[in-house]
Amino acid sequence: MDKLRVLITRRQIAAKVAELGARISADFAGEPVLLIGVLKGATIFLADLARQIELDVSFDFIAVSSYGSAKRQSGEVRLVKDVDHSVEGKNIILVEDILDTGLTLTYLTNLLQAHRPKALKIAALLDKVSRRMEPIRGDYVGFQIPDEFVVGYGLDFAEHYRNLRDICVLESDSNTA
Ligand code: PRP
Numbered sequence: 001m002d003k004l005r006v007l008i009t010r011r012q013i014a015a016k017v018a019e020l021g022a023r024i025s026a027d028f029a030g031e032p033v034l035l036i037g038v039l040k041g042a043t044i045f046l047a048d049l050a051r052q053i054e055l056d057v058s059f060d061f062i063a064v065s066s067y068g069s070a071k072r073q074s075g076e077v078r079l080v081k082d083v084d085h086s087v088e089g090k091n092i093i094l095v096e097d098i099l100d101t102g103l104t105l106t107y108l109t110n111l112l113q114a115h116r117p118k119a120l121k122i123a124a125l126l127d128k129v130s131r132r133m134e135p136i137r138g139d140y141v142g143f144q145i146p147d148e149f150v151v152g153y154g155l156d157f158a159e160h161y162r163n164l165r166d167i168c169v170l171e172s173d174s175n176t177a
Contacts, residue, residue, distance in 0.1 A: 005169045017052055024140060025053050032058065033053065034092050035050055044162070064078060077104055079111070092119065094112070094120070094122050098127070099126070099127045099132075103133060127142075152167045
């Protein structure tokens with residue numbers, strides 16, 4: 001039986017997302033921004049963040065190979081779905097639910113930078129700093145969290161729990177020492 005412990009409440013999330021949206025609105029005042037969500041975990045954060053940005057906002061989505069032992073062991077990230085439109089000359093904000101080892105965002109920032117955006121920033125709701133394998137940091141970071149298995153607000157365990165409104169630590173038999 002899975003046990004869930006609330007780590008970050010829906011109220012804390014909403015307040016932080018509003019704060020990040022206000023910062024983005026101020027930083028890019030008067031300019032359009034293109035939010036690129038990294039499927040699938042970022043979808044809920046992107047939907048809420050977009051509505052807190054008072055600018056001309058467009059969406060695109062990108063997908064990479066799933067989080068598995070292969071990536072952890074080899075550091076390999078594979079592109080599964082590219083963006084639909086060119087990023088050249090645009091203000092890009094890569095939107096992630098969680099910055100963990102940093103392999104995904106290192107790969108994606110290198111990929112997108114090659115197409116010469118005007119600006120390229122990272123918004124990550126959660127940041128597990130202790131797990132970092134690449135020297136990458138978010139520009140708009142919600143919460144730094146400990147190295148625990150979290151679900152909810154877009155984050156899953158085997159595709160479950162993405163729709164939880166709070167971010168919870170999953171404490172299951174298979175997940176505890
Ligand atoms: C998770 C998360 C990030 C990535 C972060 O995605 O959404 O994309 O892992 O990990 P990293 O910093 O170690 O690269 P996941 O592969 O679980 O896919 P999902 O978003 O579809 O759940």
